[in-house]
Amino acid sequence: MNNVTIKDIARELNVSTATVSRVLNQSGYASLEVKRQVLAAAKKMNYQPNAIARSLKKHQTKTIGVILPDISNPYFMKISKGLEDVVYESGYHLIFSSGNDNPEKENEMLKVLFEKRVDAIVLAPSGENDELIHKIKNTGIPVILVDRQLSNEAVGLDYVTEDNFEGAYQLTSYLLEQGHKQIGVVNGPLSISTGFERYEGFRSAIKRYNIEVDHKYIYHGDYTQEAGYKAAKYFFDLAEKPTAILSFNNRMTFGVLLELAERGLSNYEHLDIASYGETEATIFLKAPKIITLHHSSYEMGARVGEILMEKLVKNKEESVNEKPKQHTIYTQKSTIWQESDLKS
Template sequence: MSNATIKDIARETGLSIATVSRVINNSGYASQEVKEKVLRVAKQLNYQPNAVARSLKIHRTNTIGVIIPDISNSYFMKICRGIEDTIHESGYNLIFVSSDEKVSKEKEMLQVLFEKRVDAIVLATTEENEEMIKKISEAGIPIILIDRKLRNSAIELDLVDEDNTCAAYQLTKHLIEQGHTKIGVINGSIKVSTGIERYEGFKLAMEEHCIEENPEYIYYGNFTEEDGIKAVNHFMKLEDRPTAIISFNNMMTFGAILQLIKNGFKIPDDVVIASYGEVEAAQFLRSSGIISVFQSPYEMGVKTGEIILGRLQNNIKAPVHEQFKPQLFTGNKK
C-alpha cells in the first residue's frame, strides 16, 4: 500500500487513531504489545510519517535554507560545507538555492524558503530585498548574512563577512610597491557591499601613492567567469595596456587567466595578475606568479553554523558580527 495513513494502521490493528498516533509519535503510554502491533502493521503498510504535518506540530523542520549568488563558485560551496559540517550532527539539513545575482530570483527563493518553514536562512544577498528580509526576520526566522551586508543598518541581523576594504588595499599596495602604476581593475557589482568595499580599498591605495585612476582601466562586471574574459578583451584593445590586472573575485580571475593564455600572454611576464580569492586552477600552472588574497570560506561557514545553533538551540538574541581578515599571498617565486 502506498501513502498509508495513521487511519489505515488503526483500521488494520483494530486500535483507535489516538492510540496509533501515540505509538507513531512516541508521545504517551502504550503497552509493549500494542507498540509492537502498531509498528509491525506500519511496516507492512509501508507507512511514511508526514514530515510537513509533523513540522507544523513541533514548529520546526530541522532544515536551514541557504541562498548564494552562484552555486558553481567554490568559495560559496566551501562556506556551505563549513555550515553543514557544523550543524549536521545536531540534526539539521541544508537546502541550497542560487539567486544567480538576480534580485527577483532572490526574492522568490526567500518566499519559497519562508513558506517551507525552514528554521533559519543563510543569505549572501543582492542587497535589494530588505522588505522581504525584514518580514521573514520579524516572523521569527533567523537570517544570517554571509559575505555581504545590507545597506539598511536598521535591520539588525547576524553577519559573517570579510574585511574587504583592507584586503583590496593590501593587494593594490603590493602591486604599486612592485612598480605598477597602470593597474586594470575587474570589479564586481557595485550594487553589493563586496563590490563597493573592494573598490574602496583599491582607491585608498592609489590615492595614498598619488596615482590617478584611469577610467579605461576599470571594468565593472558581476562576479562571473564571463566578466573576466570580457575585461581582458577590453584591456588588450587599449593602446596603453595595463601592466597588472586586479580581479576582485575568483571566478572573474579564472576567466581573465583563461583569456590571457588563450591570446598568448604569459603570466606574470607579460601581465601580472592579482586576485581577490584563490583560483584553484592556478595551482596547475608552474610558478604561476599569481598574487592572491586568500580567504577562509570554510571557517566562515563553521562560524555561521555556530551562530545558527546559538539561535536555534541556545536562544541567543543579540546580533553577532564575525569579520575575517583575508591574507595576502604574493605567488610562487620563479
C-alpha cells in the same frame, strides 16, 4: 499498501489513533504488548511518517534555506560545506538555490523558502530585497547574511563576512610595492557590499602611495567569468596597457586568464595578476605570475552554522528581539602568495 496513515494502523489493530500516535512518536504511555503490535503493524504495512504533518505540528522542518549567487563557485561551495558540517550534527538539512545576483530571482526564492516553512535562511544578498528580508526576519525566522551585507543597516541582521576592505588593500599595496602604477582593476558591482568594500580598499591603498585613480583602468564587472574575459580584452586593447591586473573575484580572474590564453600567455610573462580568491587554473601556469589572497570561506560557513544553532534553540520572540551577531573574518597578510614556479 501506499500512503498508510496512523488511522489505517489503528483500524487494523482496533485501537485508537491516539494510542498508535503515542507509540510511533515515543510519547506517553502504552503497554509493551501494544507497542509490539503497533510497531509490527507499521512495519508490515510499510508505514512512513508524514514529514510535512510532523513539521506543522512541531513548528519546525529541520531545514535551512540557502541562497547564494552561484552554488557552482568553489568559494561558495566551501562556505556551504562549513555550514553543513555544523548544522548536520544537530539534524538539520540544507536546501540550496542560486540567486545569480538577480534581485527578481532572489525575491522569488526568498518567498518560496518562506512558504516551505524553512527554519532559517542563509543569504548572500544581491542588495535589492531589503524590505522582503526584513519582513521575513520579523516573522521570527532567523535570516543570516554570509559574505555580504545589506545596504540598509537598519534591518539589523546577523552577518558573517570577510574583511573585504583589508584584503583589497593588501593586494593593491603588494602590486604598488612591486612598482606597478598602471593597474587594471576588475571589480564587482558597487551595489553589492563586497564590490564596494574591495574597491574602497583599492582606493585607500593607491591614495596612500599618492596616486590618482585612472578610470580608464577600472572595469566594473558582475563577478562572472565573462566579466573577467571582457575586462582583459578591454585593458589590452588600450593604447597604454596596464602592467598588472587586479581582479576582485576568482571567477573574474579565470576569465582574465582565458583572454590572456587566447592572446598567448608567453606574451605576458612580465604581467602580474593579483586575485582576490583562488582559481584552479593557476596550477597550470608558469607565467604570468599570480598573486592570490586566500579566502576564509569554510570558516565563514562554519561560523554561520554556529550562530544558527544558537538561534534555533531559542523561541521566536527571542530571535526577533536579540541583538544581531556581526562577525568579520579577518584576512591574514601571510595568505598572499606567488605562483612563480608552477608547471606549464
